[in-house]
Amino acid sequence: MITTDELQINIGPQHPSTHGVFRMLITVDGETVVNLEPVFGYLHRNHEQLAEVNTYLQNMPYTDRLDYFNSMANNHAYALAVEKLAGIEVPERAEYIRVMMVELTRILNHAGAVGFMINDMGAWQTPLAFGIREREKILDLFEMVSGARMMCNYFRFGGVVRDIPDEFIPRLKKLLIAMPAYVDELERLLRENEILLARSEGIGILPREVAVSYGVTGPVLRGSGIAYDIRKAEPYSIYDRFDFDVPVGSVGDVYDRFLVRIEEMRQSRRILEQIIEQLPDASGGHINPKARQNVRPPVGDAYARVESPKGELGFYLVSDGGPKPYRYKVRAPSFINLTPLGDMCRGYKVADIVVILGSIDIVMGEVDR
């Protein structure tokens, strides 16, 4: 009698589609996956230990390196955490500039995430090339404002490093003209594409009932049908002044997450338009003059969280009154969104594993810290 036994294959850590050094040990019966076990730690550099040796301000450039795809969102979360701990106010114009940068990062991240996921499905980089082209335009804006394209280090406690130059807003307006055309074209290329439907419908399902208990947040949670967006659930900064919708999936499979990300790009564009209308003049200043940068917060702890494009990004800081944080913990969305990966991939084919991982959209800098 022919007996077949399972084959153990390592996908990663050095593999074309694991978004960085991430390894999945899968046991396969023929093509279907019986068990999947994620292995982390290849990019672990003990970011939190490093943060305890630096002063609060010196940690700011290191937060760029967490989720290096959207450094502005990391800066924002860390700045909010320290401002909550030390009780620093932020002037109006700085708040608007901050939200503008974070929403631009969201567009940039989703354009890339969708591109990478379709790339894992096998389309030879064309959707990714379109995404990267839009990303380049946004990175030029970041470079004009903060001085660097990816490692922006643009936020300070109480505001931002420098005010936006005059030619920033006209260029942003031009970009927003191109944005809907790009998203519509991406939909025309992919939305009803039978092959994409075949590869993503009903794959990697995370049902609504179980999604919350896994602690996933961001597009993964919204893809499963739960309209939980921190910008709406617990509005921080000035998000309560903008009208925008929260896209939500119905089944909770790869296709829903793909659609949610595309819809979120449109919503971010809506927010950006409202920001351009409501942007206060420069009289309020781009930084709170009294906010001393070598901050010495009182004893105590604080947790601030932000809706980063990947999910809930939170910083938990404990201060002992000194210039350096006593304890600095990062709640990384990519790391926690990987919790259901093992259960989501059981029963699917090897080809689907890669697509499911792509739909969760992880960045190893944030997972391994």
Added chain:
Amino acid sequence: MSTTPDTSPSPRDLLREQLATVLPHTLVTLPDDLPELIRTADVIVHADALPEVVPFVIDQLGYGLLSDIAAVDYVEHGLFELVYRFYSIGGGGDLVIKVRVPREQPDVPSLLPILPGARLHEREAYDLFGIRFIGHPDLRRIYMWDEFEGFPMRKDFPKQGDNYIGEGA
């Protein structure tokens, strides 16, 4: 002390009052002459009472999203503090439950049977701080390689510092 903006009873007082009525034995009352670093107004719960408190928080109070388990090492006071942070899908602020365990034998019951979301949090706390979660099916190191001894994020973990670099010269 995280300040909550809205004036309605903050989730913390709500939790304290609900716990006092339903599960009084779980609450820990702190002596008021604690050193400033570990003085806190948040709700502190006995370690072994967790498996009762958490389902209560999730089902009765509606705080279903376990957002974060943060381990803090107060080495001068000889204790680890685990900060469990819950959010409700309905929105609003966080609900914090703190658990304090002595540094010598840091054993905490695992939440995995109740909440699959706690899997990676607990493995990270074990790997970096050495807090053992009883009942966790595969409590292995998550970042460091398995043969690594010691727990890197503890305050008393030897930081080589400069002489490590200088050995060669």
Added chain:
Amino acid sequence: MSNDTLTHSITFTETPATLTVVVDPTPQITRGRAVVVERRRPKAAGWSLLQGLGVVVDHWRKSFRKLEDPTQIAGTFTTEYPEERLPLPEAYRNMPILLFDDATGHELCTSCFQCQRICPPQVIHMTQAKDPETGKPVPAVSEFIIEYDACMSCGFCAEVCPFDAIKMDHNYELSTADHSSLTVHKAGLLRPVSYYQSIAPTFWAEAEASAYKKLEANKKRRPASIGIAPQMIEQVKAAHKLGDGQPEAASPPAPVATAPAPDAGSAATPASNAALATSEGDLPTDKAARLAAIRARNEAKKAAEQSASPAASAAPTASDGDLPTDKAARLAAIRARNEAKKAAAQAATDPAQPAAEGAATALATPDAPLTDAPPAPATPDAPLDEKAARLAAIRARNAAKKAAQAEEE
């Protein structure tokens, strides 16, 4: 897949009477609504595939001309790097550079160590320049090293520098074959102010006024050719030979050749104005202060010897000075200060008091055991023993550093 209503129903186990459900776990969205994304299937099988093909071929057709304007979404957006280059915005920051004034050749940097303290990866190392004759520290930098390979161009040094001496460069072509060339010394870091003006005109326009005011103040306190950019020394000499005859008013300060006479003068000035500050009337405080200074100097020399010996054996750490020698230096400074205070207390003159506190607080900055030298130009009128104590401490530390560096090379 039942597509029930959006509200997310949780079945509650029976709750005890006293307890009401606190937070209703259904998401409330204000100023917007939760939109369920529409999972459309194509009308006719294969039609959407052709549409996708159409998009791609359309891009092929349009890509035969360049994409200039951000409003376009088609057209080639490649820039052929070596030939075409993207214009860099002003705020662009890659690697830090030091500035020196074109006309006089004087470096703006006064080695106040602010950038060394703020740098997260600790890649900036510098030592303060000293007056060749008197050995007293001068507001200029003698050796300035930045490890370009470890620097992450975060721009903190440029933000924190009070003298606008260090700025971020726009040069991104830094790949070299040999690694040692990435530890850039002062000569490699220095750029003329005109260069920085060309790459960041508006930033320099804002900072120019204060930068030059501070530079003028520092130039007066720099003897001879200290503080002149190495590459400018020849030009300054050449200019001096040219301008030897005419006594121009704005001539560069103390041209080198005729430097000795004014040198002595400038060296003496700190001593004389210090004496001026302590009014002539109470001579005893002056003598007691000078006594305390001599005693402090001896201790500092003793501390320097012991620290010099352990420094040699201790590991040759990175040049920012390892702790033991530094502690000895600080000890000497504190002891000197106590004596000064005792002396000042007997004389009970008020000018000394504020100066003592000023010096004390400056010295006691808790968070920086490393550099206890406050910005040099501050409190010029501190009483003599105060300055002597501090100078002794600095000299001890430099000795320790030079020993450490000697160990390194």
Added chain:
Amino acid sequence: MYDVVDFLLNTQLGLNSPDWVVMLISHLIVVGMLFVVAPLQVLFLTYYERRAIARMQDRVGPNRVGYEGLLQPIADGVKMFTKEDIVPESADKRVHLLAPIVTAAPVMYMFAVLPWGPNMIAVDLPTGLLFFFAISSISTVGLLMAGWASNNKFALLGAMRAVAQVVSYEIPALLSLLFAVMFAGSMSLMAIVEAQGGLFISTTDVPSVPDLGLGWFVFTPVGFLAFVCFFIAALAEGERTPFDIPEADSEIVAGYMTEYSGMKFALFYLAQYILNFLLCAITATIFFGGWQGPGVAWLVNQSLSADNPAGNPVYNVLAGMLGTFYLLAKTYTFFFVMVALRGAFPRLRIDQLMNFGWKFLIPLTMINILSAALWLAITRWGTAQGFSIIEFAGEPGNLVRWVIAFAVTLVINVAAYWFLARLNVQDHVARQAALAAGWLAVSPPRSA
């Protein structure tokens, strides 16, 4: 080619060498030409593909090596041949060496039956079509050998997938080509191309209009459906997106080619590109009239041939060139479509590929053969063949019959396509739902 060589040797140089020498030389020349043309085609195709796909992605593509990057393929070639050829230590050495040879060699044979121009064909086999596809299936054996020999899990998986895919797509490919054999009455590719002369109306000459060589099979509903099915099957044979599963980079690194580098990898690469070129050429030959095009027939009439001794030999050469130009133009447009597909579509999963092949293509091509038979019956038969009801439409080959045949076959084909597509979509949705339901049972029961 025989008579050209014979004319040169015997009449011009008066060597009156024996017959077999002339035959040998002519064949050697042809083989020599083919062995030069094949690698050149590969070089050009790699360059063509990289430039085309770059343009589709708003990029420029290689333009540094040589003028506008024309020397880039040569640079690639040199790199591939000079790269060190690593053989895994636990691999089966001999089979590892043989695999690329067994893959590349049969592909060169396929050039034998490709008609480049009017009577410009290496070997006019009466069973050309069958030979073409028979030889191409030998290279599949090479794929399996490569997968097995390199002793690597990914390679094994890739080889299994490759064999399953290529074998299961040969059937629809051949079935879809049967209609051409029925129309042309012979399996020889030369005959098929000649049957596509004249006008596309009734493929026979309308008296007033000269032979424009546009009677291509693709203008009939039968031909068009066959073209669509064959092109999809060709994509699967040539492992092009959306069927490039055997060497799917994102899943199993490089499939059966994982453990190959240097020269052997180049051979695999060569074999794949030649196969793609030939599949495009065959598509052009069978459906778009190969070298047929306006002007070729006129040139052939003027040229020197057995029944037209007064012809001017220059016209032979001109006809040949124009014919080859038409063939290559058509082939490169098909290759452009292949590249566009590669740029636009994600990849299918192996089981979806199988479902699509067996449940959609094969039934569709069978129905297509039925409609082909109907087409022939309506246009060519009469009472002699017992098909009397068509008599009212006049004698065979006239316009009315063509219109009736067009209408009937169009209806059948469209109905078949629509019905099978709907069937397949329902089947796909049902399978996804079952998978989802299955997953739910497995997931932990805890409800949040």
